[in-house]
Amino acid sequence: MKKIKKPEDTVKNIKINTFTKFFTALILIVCLIDLQLSYILAFLGMEQIAESLSTQLCVTILGTAFAYMVRAFFDTKEENNTDKLKENIRGQFEENVKNAFFDAGIDEPEGIFDIDDGPVGWG
Numbered sequence: 001m002k003k004i005k006k007p008e009d010t011v012k013n014i015k016i017n018t019f020t021k022f023f024t025a026l027i028l029i030v031c032l033i034d035l036q037l038s039y040i041l042a043f044l045g046m047e048q049i050a051e052s053l054s055t056q057l058c059v060t061i062l063g064t065a066f067a068y069m070v071r072a073f074f075d076t077k078e079e080n081n082t083d084k085l086k087e088n089i090r091g092q093f094e095e096n097v098k099n100a101f102f103d104a105g106i107d108e109p110e111g112i113f114d115i116d117d118g119p120v121g122w123g
Contacts (some may be wrong), residue, residue, distance in 0.1 A: 024068045031061045 035057045042050035 020068075020071070024064060026033075027063060027064045031057045031064070 035054060037052040038054045038057070041047075041053065
C-alpha cells in the first residue's frame with residue numbers, strides 16, 4: 001500500500017529546500033557585492049587589503065557554489081534511483097499478477113494496468 005505523507009512532512013521538506021536555496025543565494029550576493037568593494041579599497045591605496053579580501057571572497061564564492069552543486073547532484077541522483085526502483089517494483093508486481101491469472105486459468109481482465117498509478121493503493 002502507498003504510504004501517505006503527512007502534510008507537515010511535505011511542508012517541512014519544502015521549507016528546508018527553500019531555505020537552503022535562499023541562504024546560498026544570499027551568501028553569493030553578499031560575496032559578489034563585497035568583491036566589488038575590494039576595487040574601492042584598491043583605488044584608495046589599500047592594495048594589500050583589497051587583494052587578500054578578493055582572494056577570500058573568491059574562495060567563499062567557489063566553495064559555496066561547489067557545495068550547493070554537489071548537494072543538488074546527490075539529491076537528483078537519489079530521486080532518479082527512487083524512480084527506477086519504483087518502476088522495477090511495479091514491473092515485478094504486474095508480472096506476478098499476470099502469472100497469477102495465467103496459473104489460475106483466468107483471462108487477464110482488460111485494462112487492469114491502464115491506470116497511470118497502477119492498481120488501487122499502488123504508489
